Amino acid sequence: MPGPPPLHHPDFPDEFLAEARRLVGARTAASHLRQRARLVLLLHESPALSNAAAAARLDLHPNSIRRWRRRWASGQFTLEDDPGRGRKPAFSPLDRAIVTSIACDVVARTGNPLSRQSTTDLARRARDELNKPISRSTVWRILDEDAIKPWQYEHWIFPRASDFFEKAAVVLDLYEGYWQGERVDPFDRIISSDEKTSIQARIRCHATLGPASGRRRRVEAEYGRGGALQYLAAWDVQQGMVMGLCEAKTGIEPFGRLVERVMRRPEYASAGRVFWVVDNGSSHRGEASVRRMSRAHPNAILVHLPVHASWLNQVEVYFALLQKKVLTPNDSADLRELESRIGRDPKLGSRGSTLRVFLR
Numbered sequence: 001m002p003g004p005p006p007l008h009h010p011d012f013p014d015e016f017l018a019e020a021r022r023l024v025g026a027r028t029a030a031s032h033l034r035q036r037a038r039l040v041l042l043l044h045e046s047p048a049l050s051n052a053a054a055a056a057r058l059d060l061h062p063n064s065i066r067r068w069r070r071r072w073a074s075g076q077f078t079l080e081d082d083p084g085r086g087r088k089p090a091f092s093p094l095d096r097a098i099v100t101s102i103a104c105d106v107v108a109r110t111g112n113p114l115s116r117q118s119t120t121d122l123a124r125r126a127r128d129e130l131n132k133p134i135s136r137s138t139v140w141r142i143l144d145e146d147a148i149k150p151w152q153y154e155h156w157i158f159p160r161a162s163d164f165f166e167k168a169a170v171v172l173d174l175y176e177g178y179w180q181g182e183r184v185d186p187f188d189r190i191i192s193s194d195e196k197t198s199i200q201a202r203i204r205c206h207a208t209l210g211p212a213s214g215r216r217r218r219v220e221a222e223y224g225r226g227g228a229l230q231y232l233a234a235w236d237v238q239q240g241m242v243m244g245l246c247e248a249k250t251g252i253e254p255f256g257r258l259v260e261r262v263m264r265r266p267e268y269a270s271a272g273r274v275f276w277v278v279d280n281g282s283s284h285r286g287e288a289s290v291r292r293m294s295r296a297h298p299n300a301i302l303v304h305l306p307v308h309a310s311w312l313n314q315v316e317v318y319f320a321l322l323q324k325k326v327l328t329p330n331d332s333a334d335l336r337e338l339e340s341r342i343g344r345d346p347k348l349g350s351r352g353s354t355l356r357v358f359l360r
Contacts, residue, residue: 013249016077036079161306190237192314201226201332219329230257235315255283279310
């Protein structure tokens with residue numbers, strides 16, 4: 001009986017081998033090119049290696065080894081794909097569903113340690129389930145192309161207030177310049193206000209090292225606690241201006257001081273109405289806070305967000321920029337320096353600067 005077909009023994013030119021060695025060592029080379037370069041070097045060193053053995057060594061499908069071996073044996077010494085070339089998928093929809101189901105298995109069910117929950121581990125288990133070869137890159141591609149990825153999750157905030165849409169509509173209308181169905185007066189002001197709590201002064205155990213050639217700035221991981229500040233801010237929605245002050249703690253009185261210092265400014269003292277959009281924190285909760293605001297400032301109207309919906313407050317966007325561009329990394333020597341950083345640097349916007357007023 002005739003034996004198996006002879007293996008293809010490509011005789012690679014020296015310049016082709018040099019290019020393959022360069023790609024294997026290049027960190028920025030495309031992964032598929034590095035894979036094929038490793039295949040070139042493996043076949044050059046062990047030309048009698050079978051397709052199955054080479055596939056096992058490189059975690060590829062034997063069909064890939066066979067295809068590239070034939071191509072190189074015919075003298076087509078290139079690592080790039082032929083333009084417009086395509087092939088039928090080797091895995092049916094059922095196979096892809098099985099790979100997805102394996103990825104959804106939790107560690108408690110598989111009995112594997114966390115270090116084994118990788119695409120390499122999934123490929124090994126998929127080979128056992130499908131009873132045919134499948135590479136790690138194919139497993140990754142199947143999972144990446146899947147429209148529904150049940151093995152992934154993200155944190156989410158679900159509305160809990162029964163009147164969520166009614167209260168949210170009031171605030172969103174204000175942002176658009178409407179109050180109770182009518183356009184607000186040009187001299188009315190809209191303010192979004194909240195507190196950024198527990199901003200710590202972290203005193204690093206070693207002085208921060210500045211950046212150098214080929215090295216980032218280095219901030220010591222260990223630190224001592226130098227106390228904390230509460231930053232109360234009021235964002236003028238129409239002007240894009242932030243007014244704020246630092247307090248030792250939050251509460252009704254600190255929030256009242258913020259309101260009083262904002263409302264004494266001429267543009268708010270003379271306004272027909274000043275709408276204050278706030279969440280339901282303890283500093284300004286319930287109808288009592290509405291009455292307290294109107295007694296202190298007759299032209300001020302306190303507007304509450306729905307419960308558990310502070311993400312609708314525009315000032316939170318400003319707080320995110322403050323955290324990223326002013327407070328990170330946190331290496332203040334004391335509370336005085338921390339307060340100075342919060343009140344000093346106005347360059348928060350990606351286009352131009354955000355106008356900030358630090359109230360005294």
